[in-house]
Amino acid sequence: xxxxxxxxxxxxxxxxxxxxxxxxxxxxxxxxxxxxxxxxxxxxxxxxxxxxxxxxxxxxxxxxxxxxxxxxxxxxxxxxxxxxxxxxxxxxxxxxxxxxxxxxxxxxxxxxxxxxxxxxxxxxxxxxxxxxxxxxxxxxxxxxxxxxxxxxxxxxxxxxxxxxxxxxxxxxxxxxxxxxxxxxxxxxxxxxxxxxxxxxxxxxxxxxxxxxxxxxxxxxxxxxxxxxxxxxxxxxxxxxxxxxxxxxxxxxxxxxxxxxxxxxxxxxxxxxxxxxxxxxxxxxxxxxxxxxxxxxxxxxxxxxxxxxxxxxxxxxxxxxxxxxxxxxxxxxxxxxxxxxxxxxxxxxxxxxxxxxxxxxxxxxxxxxxxxxxxxxxxxxxxxxxxxxxxxxxxxxxxxxxxxxxxxxxxxxxxxxxxxxxxxxxxxxxxxxxxxxxxxxxxxxxxxxxxxxxxxxxxxxxxxxxxxxxxxxxxxxxxxxxxxxxxxxx
Numbered sequence: 492x493x494x495x496x497x498x499x500x501x502x503x504x505x506x507x508x509x510x511x512x513x514x515x516x517x518x519x520x521x522x523x524x525x526x527x528x529x530x531x532x533x534x535x536x537x538x539x540x541x542x543x544x545x546x547x548x549x550x551x552x553x554x555x556x557x558x559x560x561x562x563x564x565x566x567x568x569x570x571x572x573x574x575x576x577x578x579x580x581x582x583x584x585x586x587x588x589x590x591x592x593x594x595x596x597x598x599x600x601x602x603x604x605x606x607x608x609x610x611x612x613x614x615x616x617x618x619x620x621x622x623x624x625x626x627x628x629x630x631x632x633x634x635x636x637x638x639x640x641x642x643x644x645x646x647x648x649x650x651x652x653x654x655x656x657x658x659x660x661x662x663x664x665x666x667x668x669x670x671x672x673x674x675x676x677x678x679x680x681x682x683x684x685x686x687x688x689x690x691x692x693x694x695x696x697x698x699x700x701x702x703x704x705x706x707x708x709x710x711x712x713x714x715x716x717x718x719x720x721x722x723x724x725x726x727x728x729x730x731x732x733x734x735x736x737x738x739x740x741x742x743x744x745x746x747x748x749x750x751x752x753x754x755x756x757x758x759x760x761x762x763x764x765x766x767x768x769x770x771x772x773x774x775x776x777x778x779x780x781x782x783x784x785x786x787x788x789x790x791x792x793x794x795x796x797x798x799x800x801x802x803x804x805x806x807x808x809x810x811x812x813x814x815x816x817x818x819x820x821x822x823x824x825x826x827x828x829x830x831x832x833x834x835x836x837x838x839x840x841x842x843x844x845x846x847x848x849x850x851x852x853x854x855x856x857x858x859x860x861x862x863x864x865x866x867x868x869x870x871x872x873x874x875x876x877x878x879x880x881x882x883x884x885x886x887x888x889x890x891x892x893x894x895x896x897x898x899x900x901x902x903x904x905x906x907x908x909x910x911x912x913x914x915x916x917x918x919x920x921x922x923x924x925x926x927x928x929x930x931x932x933x934x935x936x937x938x939x940x941x942x943x944x945x946x947x948x949x950x951x952x953x954x955x956x957x958x959x960x961x962x963x964x965x966x967x968x969x970x971x972x973x974x975x976x977x978x979x980x
Contacts, residue, residue, distance in 0.1 A: 511974040514898035518979050523678070531676025534840050535828035537901070538607040538745050539979050545681070545747050547754035550600065553681055553743055554736065554762030556688035557818050559695050560811025561645040561789055563767055566732050567774025568788070574721035578710040581775040584725035586768055592733025593764035595881055596740055598888070601756030603744025608900050609822075610741040611829035614880075616899045617887035617958065622911035624830055626880045630738040631826035633873060638735065638819040641869060643669070646812025648787040653805040666849075669813050673820035674845055677746060680817050687814050694807040699773045702795055706776035720936075723943030724871070724927060730947060731874030733767050737881065739822035831903070871928045871944065878947030879917035882954030883910045890962060898975035905975075909961035917954035921946045 518539060521532025525544045570581035599610060606613055611627040618626065647662035654661075672683055744755040774792075782794045789808055793801035824843040887910070899905045927936040927944035936942045 510972045511976060512898055512972050513976045513978050514902045516901045516977045516979055525678060527678045527682050530674065531678065531840060535609050535612055535825050537977065537979060543746055543748040547747060547751050547758050549681055549685060550744060550755050550758040551762040552685040552688040554759050555766045556684040556691060557815035558763060558766035559688065559691035559770060559807065560642060560815050561649065561792065561808040562642050562815065563732065563770040564774035564777070564792060565788060566729055567771035568778045569728065570725040571775050571778035574725050576721050576725055578775055578779060580722055581725060582772055584722050585729050585771045585775070588726045588729030589733045589764055589767040589771070591730050592737065593760040595734060595737050596763050597756040597760035598885065599737055599740035600744045600759035601752040603741035604747040604749050604752045604755060606741065606897055606900065607745050608741065609745060609825040609829060610738050611826040612900050613741055614829070614884060615905070616891070616896050617883050618910035619906035620831060620903045621906050622908065625911055625914060626738070627826045627829040629876050631823050636823065637869060639816050642812045642815045642819065645789060646809050649789045649805040649808035652786065652790050653802060653809065665809065665812060669816040669820060670845055672813070672817040676821065676840065680821055681743070683817060684814055687810050691807050691811055694803050695770060698796060698800060698804045699769060701800065702773050702777050705795055706779045709779035710776065720941040720943035723945055727871050727874045727944045727947055729771060731871060731877070733763055734877045734881070735873045736763060737877060738826065739818065742822050742825050874947035875922055875926065875950060876918060878950035879914045879921070879954035882917060882951040883913050883958045886955045886958050887962070890959070895974040895976055897977035900977055902975070907965055909958050909965060912961060913954045913958035916957055917950045920953055921950035925949055
């Protein structure tokens with residue numbers, strides 16, 4: 492049912508001092524269950540009780556696999572090569588930045604079983620139906636197009652090196668496989684990620700041991716960069732990489748039965764933390780090793796390995812890119828559907844996934860010969876908008892912690908201004924003052940070049956404080972009911 496209202500065209504309100512409002516949900520159409528070899532029907536609607544299935548521990552593999560790829564390795568590489576950090580300085584930024592991103596994943600993913608909706612639908616609670624266009628629109632472009640392009644390039648370069656086919660053909664092969672997995676949807680993604688993670692973990696574990704052993708004598712090398720400036724930029728990049736998954740959090744926990752939220756959140760965060768810290772640390776170590784390779788970044792990374800292990804690692808990079816982009820395309824389509832655009836098709840999610848995958852492929856094609864600096868900028872830009880978005884979402888979750896708010900997910904009349912204003916203002920102020928990347932340098936680092944980049948930290952704090960203030964004012968003027976329930980149609 493596509494209507495968000497009750498049959499009388501108005502939400503049902505029960506009387507009393509604390510009224511209860513009931514809103515009829517947009518339910519995901521069709522029957523899906525736990526079938527794998529079938530296209531997930533419908534769009535971004537509510538997952539009903541009879542469609543719930545799965546185990547929380549599977550979330551560990553779902554979030555481990557997409558980070559066992561070269562894009563993760565390269566985050567550690569740029570911390571040393573671009574920001575001039577020592578190995579241990581890089582590791583400290585990696586652990587803290589990844590830890591923050593993984594922590595927020597725990598908090599957000601835990602709500603999936605309770606609410607049964609994708610993360611960008613859940614984002615409507617603080618942002619409202621129309622205000623949510625800001626974060627959902629940004630995420631649909633970043634996930635479905637931006638991240639797709641970044642990961643496709645590394646996968647294509649690895650495939651090109653592995654079997655010596657032209658780079659455009661390698662990119663096409665990678666793109667087709669990724670789009671096919673995302674097209675089928677939720678259940679296939681979970682199964683693919685689980686089985687891919689077994690092979691990826693073994694290969695990258697061996698690769699990690701070899702590279703860390705070779706780099707052992709270089710780990711105490713002196714820094715050539717600016718501390719805390721370079722360290723703060725590295726912190727923003729590592730946070731941006733891990734937190735880049737935050738806007739997808741409930742997309743992969745919403746099918747779980749109610750009551751499993753805590754376990755789902757912990758396994759989700761653990762998968763991100765373990766995989767990112769492992770490969771980013773290995774990337775930082777590999778940057779300390781001299782190489783004679785003049786090829787792509789993937790070629791330079793495997794040049795430290797034997798030919799057999801090098802080829803296995805290239806294969807792992809290919810599979811890892813596919814693992815990451817299956818999730819990126821799927822969640823990009825979820826975010827697009829969260830904009831509320833009407834697409835009266837039972838295959839709307841699958842069709843949107845194919846469109847975003849195609850757009851990402853075209854962007855990746857244009858970037859086949861690009862590396863390094865644009866990736867750094869991309870990671871920082873992600874943190875610039877996710878920081879303020881998280882500030883709003885986390886504070887709202889705290890302020891409404893004793894309320895039932897599921898009805899706000901599908902109530903088109905729920906349009907507070909607090910979320911949109913707080914996020915927009917925080918982005919403008921934090922980016923204008925503190926951004927420090929090649930495309931734009933803010934006022935503070937322009938006048939103090941060694942300052943670094945604290946854009947996402949400032950954005951988070953400003954958004955949190957502004958949202959708290961406006962929410963309190965709005966609530967004092969128009970008190971909210973304690974319960975706004977969502978009812979399956």
